[in-house]
Amino acid sequence: MPRRLACRFTTGAIRVGPDRRHVTLPRLGTIRTHENTRKLQRRIGNGTARILSATVRQERGRWLVSFQVEVKREIIRVSRPGVAVGVDLGVKVLAVMADSAGEIRYVPNPAHYDTALKALRRLSRRVSRRRGPDQRTGQQPSKRWLAADAERNRVHHRVANLRADALHKLTTGLARKIADAGFGEIRRQITYKAGWDSGTVIVANRWYPSSRACSFCGARSGRRPGRTSAETAWSRPEDPRQPGQPQGRSRAGR
Numbered sequence: 446m447p448r449r450l451a452c453r454f455t456t457g458a459i460r461v462g463p464d465r466r467h468v469t470l471p472r473l474g475t476i477r478t479h480e481n482t483r484k485l486q487r488r489i490g491n492g493t494a495r496i497l498s499a500t501v502r503q504e505r506g507r508w509l510v511s512f513q514v515e516v517k518r519e520i521i522r523v524s525r526p527g528v529a530v531g532v533d534l535g536v537k538v539l540a541v542m543a544d545s546a547g548e549i550r551y552v553p554n555p556a557h558y559d560t561a562l563k564a565l566r567r568l569s570r571r572v573s574r575r576r577g578p579d580q581r582t583g584q585q586p587s588k589r590w591l592a593a594d595a596e597r598n599r600v601h602h603r604v605a606n607l608r609a610d611a612l613h614k615l616t617t618g619l620a621r622k623i624a625d626a627g628f629g630e631i632r633r634q635i636t637y638k639a640g641w642d643s644g645t646v647i648v649a650n651r652w653y654p655s656s657r658a659c660s661f662c663g664a665r666s667g668r669r670p671g672r673t674s675a676e677t678a679w680s681r682p683e684d685p686r687q688p689g690q691p692q693g694r695s696r697a698g699r
Contacts (some may be wrong), residue, residue: 451502459499459512461486468510470499478510485512493517505605506598518641529647534631540615552615557607561600568597 457471465483469475488494498513530544540552575590586594616634632648639646 449502451500453498453500455498459496461489461496461512468499470501470510473501476510485514488514488516505602506595507602531649539611540631555607555611557604557611561604564600565597568593568600572597 454471458469459471460469461482462468462475463486465481465486467475467477468482485494489496493516495515496512497515499510500513501508501510503509525546528544528546530542533541535541535554537554538551539554542550542552572590572593575593576584576587577590577594578584578586612631612634616631616638636646638644
């Protein structure tokens with residue numbers, strides 16, 4: 446596996462240009478950026494942000510720069526401080542959120558990779574037909590191979606960016622509602638974002654029997670083998686029927 450190209454700057458001139466299109470880095474000088482830096486420049490101009498370091502790395506054929514920034518944030522009081530939200534993460538539906546007030550919300554899985562899979566297969570076949578590099582013989586890739594590989598990398602880059610954007614939007618909304626999450630990246634993001642809005646993250650035990658608890662009153666049933674978690678979600682006949690697992694997750698935080 447090729448070594449990742451990256452370097453980190455902690456001292457020297459690290460600035461974001463006032464035109465919001467250039468950044469200045471030590472040893473590299475002033476570089477034009479593809480994306481607008483208005484959000485960071487606005488915070489720096491207002492005195493609410495300070496750049497601590499900058500990291501330059503190559504990823505999928507592109508050079509990226511990321512800044513570690515110290516930001517002053519105002520503590521936001523949540524609108525419903527007494528409400529707990531349970532979250533179940535899955536594949537068909539990215540997240541099902543049910544709070545203790547009875548509100549249920551479904552977040553569909555955007556499936557960015559599946560959407561781009563046809564294009565990736567076509568581009569991968571094109572790359573395989575070109576003369577690529579060979580470390581054993583020292584063969585250098587042809588220009589046609591480099592062009593085809595760059596085109597494939599652009600698709601991978603777009604899929605990764607779309608996925609990251611969807612996760613950030615989801616976790617920012619969850620943090621404002623005080624939620625717990627289970628998938629690694631979603632849990633990592635929501636843990637640090639919850640503090641922005643005075644939220645508290647409670648991670649339910651992996652063996653917590655949320656699918657065997659009544660979604661209304663919390664009464665538990667015996668194990669019913671041979672069914673999926675969605676099928677084992679239940680409600681007692683005398684209670685209103687609701688999707689069970691997210692409601693049970695919200696009860697775990699009480």
